[in-house]
Amino acid sequence: xxxxxxxxxxxxxxxxxxxxxxxxxxxxxxxxxxxxxxxxxxxxxxxxxxxxxxxxxxxxxxxxxxxxxxxxxxxxxxxxxxxxxxxxxxxxxxxxxxxxxxxxxxxxxxxxxxxxxxxxxxxxxxxxxxxxxxxxxxxxxxxxxxxxxxxxxxxxxxxxxxxxxxxxxxxxxxxxxxxxxxxxxxxxxxxxxxxxxxxxxxxxxxxxxxxxxxxxxxxxxxxxxxxx
Numbered sequence: 001x002x003x004x005x006x007x008x009x010x011x012x013x014x015x016x017x018x019x020x021x022x023x024x025x026x027x028x029x030x031x032x033x034x035x036x037x038x039x040x041x042x043x044x045x046x047x048x049x050x051x052x053x054x055x056x057x058x059x060x061x062x063x064x065x066x067x068x069x070x071x072x073x074x075x076x077x078x079x080x081x082x083x084x085x086x087x088x089x090x091x092x093x094x095x096x097x098x099x100x101x102x103x104x105x106x107x108x109x110x111x112x113x114x115x116x117x118x119x120x121x122x123x124x125x126x127x128x129x130x131x132x133x134x135x136x137x138x139x140x141x142x143x144x145x146x147x148x149x150x151x152x153x154x155x156x157x158x159x160x161x162x163x164x165x166x167x168x169x170x171x172x173x174x175x176x177x178x179x180x181x182x183x184x185x186x187x188x189x190x191x192x193x194x195x196x197x198x199x200x201x202x203x204x205x206x207x208x209x210x211x212x213x214x215x216x217x218x219x220x221x222x223x224x225x226x227x228x
Contacts, residue, residue, distance in 0.1 A: 017055060017114070017116060018116070020052065020053050020054075020055075020057075021053045021116060021117075021120050023052060023053070024049060024050065024052045024053025024054075024120070024124075025053065025120075025123065025124070025127075027049040027052060028046060028049050028050070028124060028127060029127075031045040031046055031049060032046075032127065032128075032131050039135070040071070042131070043064055043066070043071045044071065044073075046062070046064065046128065047061075047062045047063075047064060047071060047072065047073055048073075050062035050097070050099060050124060051099070053117075053120050053124075054099060054113075054117055054120070055114060055117070056101060056105060056112075059101050059102045059103050059105075060099060060100070060101060060102075061073055061075070061076050061077070061099070061100050061102060062097065062098065062099050062100075063076060063078075063097075063098045063099075063100065064087075064095065064096070064097050064098075064128070065095040065096050065097075065098075066087070066094055066095040066132070067094065067095060068095075069095075076100075077100070077102050078100065079100050079101060079102060079103075081100060081101040081103075081104055081105070081111050081112050082098050082099060082100040082101070082111075083098070083099055083110055083111070083113050083117065083118060083121055084096050084097070084098040084099075084121075085097055085098075085121045085122050085124070085125035086125060087125045087128050087129045087132065088125075088129050089129040089130060089132065089133035090133065092133070094128075094129060094132050096125075097121060097124055097125045097128060099113075099117075099121055136163075136164075137164075140159075140160055140163050140164070158225075158226070162225065162226070169225055170225065172225075173224070173225035173228045176228055177191060177192070177195075177228050180228070191224060191227070191228060194224065195224060
């Protein structure tokens with residue numbers, strides 16, 4: 001009789017764990033949809049909700065790192081039993097979210113964590129990444145709205161690009177400087193001197209001595225981008 005009931009018990013246990021995960025994700029969505037909270041309040045509410053989705057909730061603690069700032073509960077204890085996921089959006093890494101157990105449990109899929117729990121923390125990290133990206137865009141939009149009457153539209157676009165995709169901004173700045181040089185604009189020659197580079201970087205022979213690397217050129221192009 002116990003043998004016949006075992007599959008049912010496994011199914012029930014699996015459904016219970018799945019229900020916990022869904023409840024956890026729902027709680028996280030409730031937090032992120034609240035308005036007028038300070039940034040730190042969002043993060044600390046998340047730290048409270050994340051452990052609810054894991055099988056041993058009472059011995060579970062979360063830690064979030066955003067741009068090298070560490071957020072963790074007051075009773076947090078770092079242990080060897082944890083899983084971690086990167087918080088990122090559009091290839092921009094914001095930080096990490098980690099879940100720790102304060103005591104050891106039997107081995108499962110990843111240390112003491114289940115395979116479903118690995119998927120859960122990845123989902124949470126993705127959702128936090130979306131939230132941070134949206135918050136950043138909202139802040140940029142608010143800043144631009146304040147200054148839009150004193151700036152032309154093309155400058156507003158450049159400001160947003162500079163804050164959201166530095167590599168593309170650098171490439172465009174470099175191409176624009178090359179274009180100005182080809183048009184015979186005297187100031188472009190002076191800028192090339194200050195950049196410590198020469199026109200048409202891509203056409204320079206790769207073996208030339210003292211040639212700046214492409215990374216250095218792009219870094220300098222970003223630095224002088226607005227002036228260009």
